[in-house]
Amino acid sequence: MDFGEKLKALRTERGLTQEQLAAKLYVSRTAVSKWETGGGSPNLDSLQAVARLFDVSVDDLLSADDLIVLARDERRSSARSNGLLSFGLLDMLAIAFAFLPLYGVDDGSFVRMAGLAEYGASVGFGVSFAVMATTVAALALVGAAEATTALAAVRRGSRFVALAGFAAQAVAVVGFTATMQPYAATLMFALLVAKAVIGYRILRS
Structure with a gap:
């Protein structure tokens, strides 16, 4: 699964709506929607917030290639x-x-x-x-x-x-x-x- 699919699965498992997840991450609902549909990617801070919220590691959310791309974009x-x-x-x-x-x-x-x-x-x-x-x-x-x-x-x-x-x-x-x-x-x-x-x-x- 890609990041969007993993995020949606974790959100659904916790019984959260996109609005509720967005509020917990201090981002907009549109941002969450884009992440889940592959229309955008979170920055490193948001990614770490997602990992803390769902008690998973960043490695669990992204593949090694995705982490490299994210680090490059952050830089x-x-x-x-x-x-x-x-x-x-x-x-x-x-x-x-x-x-x-x-x-x-x-x-x-x-x-x-x-x-x-x-x-x-x-x-x-x-x-x-x-x-x-x-x-x-x-x-x-x-x-x-x-x-x-x-x-x-x-x-x-x-x-x-x-x-x-x-x-x-x-x-x-x-x-x-x-x-x-x-x-x-x-x-x-x-x-x-x-x-x-x-x-x-x-x-x-």
Whole structure:
């Protein structure tokens, strides 16, 4: 018997409905239904909860091949979640771009480095300042969304959020380059490369 058949047999033997089993496992009835019909598989935590509830071992519920597949899926899921959290933290570092002296301010005889607000004042808070300030704010917000999605273990939409982060950071690199801010552009590009490396490792996992 496969896992779904074993689960249904154990549930029926205990006289439990799918709703009652779902309540004991703290999952939805739909999840239990999918497990029993082969439309989905529980994660490791849910599998261990099933084993404890019915006083059986995990080995009794899954074959060796199924355990290998489950372990692989768990590893991939963990890598994705950790990667998305790393993306979020790197994107939230954009907040530092508002305060670090990364922007050139013309002081007449020389150009000195200043924070974003001081740079904005020196150019009358014009278009270049608006581009950079919007970029920094957008990246920080996307980073917060990425971190929240990772910590809440939300799978749906996580790929979209990660892609939005990459897009926002690429736009930031272009924006800082276009406004002739080499230090900010270089640092932002380094963060983008770091994210690309993390993303590559996730895809390899």
